Amino acid sequence: MKKIKLSMNASPWAGREIRCPFSLIDAVFDFGQPEYYKDTLNELVTFMFKPKIYHKKSPDHTFIFFAVLHSLLRAAYVIHCKSGQYKIKAPKKGSIKLCYGSLNRKEFQNPLIVFKNVYACKSLEGLNLALFEMVSYALNPFSDYPTWDLITPYIHLCKILDASWQIHQRRIETN
Template sequence: MKKNKISFETSFWPGHVAGNPFKAIDAFFAYADLDYYKQNLTELVVYSYKREIYKANNPSDAFVFYTAINIFLKVCYCLQKKSKKWKVTASLHSETLFHLSSLTKEEYDNPFIVFQKAFEEKTLEEFESFLCQIMELSLAPYDGNPYSDLTTSYIHLTKMLDAVALMKERGIEKIKKSPESVC
């Protein structure tokens, strides 16, 4: 039976066509840094409750951000299934910067948990719907009154951004199967 693969559509980033989630992560962060993504996500959510229009002077920025985050969601969806074959390299640094992240100690040690928790609670389609909803509300010239909970998806997406950045920083390695001991 043939597996259906999710297209990451990384051709959005010129010169970066990636066929696996780890290469897509590299393309994602080659385009912009973690602070850019987190700041824009926060601003979109804030503007979804305001009468002001997000990036009114250049709304195409919002579309570019939407496209990048939509691709990112697909990458994260695939990463949840990679935890059985891959692991994040152990940190060589002390955990002094850990407090700056949205991750718990357990999630910091194994960032794959973030994706598993997020997609246990929400589907990929629900995250994509959240993204469409905040885009629509933040680009509309009236006070937003979201009909659904924006906070849960926002928190999960922020954690996924932190988890992916941590994975990129620390690196990943394939889990080696230990030879079974013969008694």
């Protein structure tokens, strides 16, 4: 089987190249909290349908946000391709349902299922394009409404963020 070599493209925002997808997930959540990513993503989607520019005074924040999520999508894809090699530690007993986020019970128990399901529906290129389109529409005051479905990729991105947060919190099991 061909070995998967996919750059995480982390050097623009992390200041260094990161090769391990789990190290990249750690770097993503060292860079910002999950609430920041989800709030920013929600605002981007809201601004897609407004004739206003998202973060008009500092659009560089939006570009950095795009770069971080672009790297996270690549890390999730690498983990998905090698999913048989990894096992995530079980959640602590008595985890409250608020921790689930956008995940259902089964996905919360095994966050790797999220990556499998997302990449079964959308390709890495498709998700990257959707993320690019979201940012593009949010930063363009003269654009028309999106002509294709960007809400489904938005839901996928939310699930990837929640699954990645669970992986970051619980770590992988060592044999």
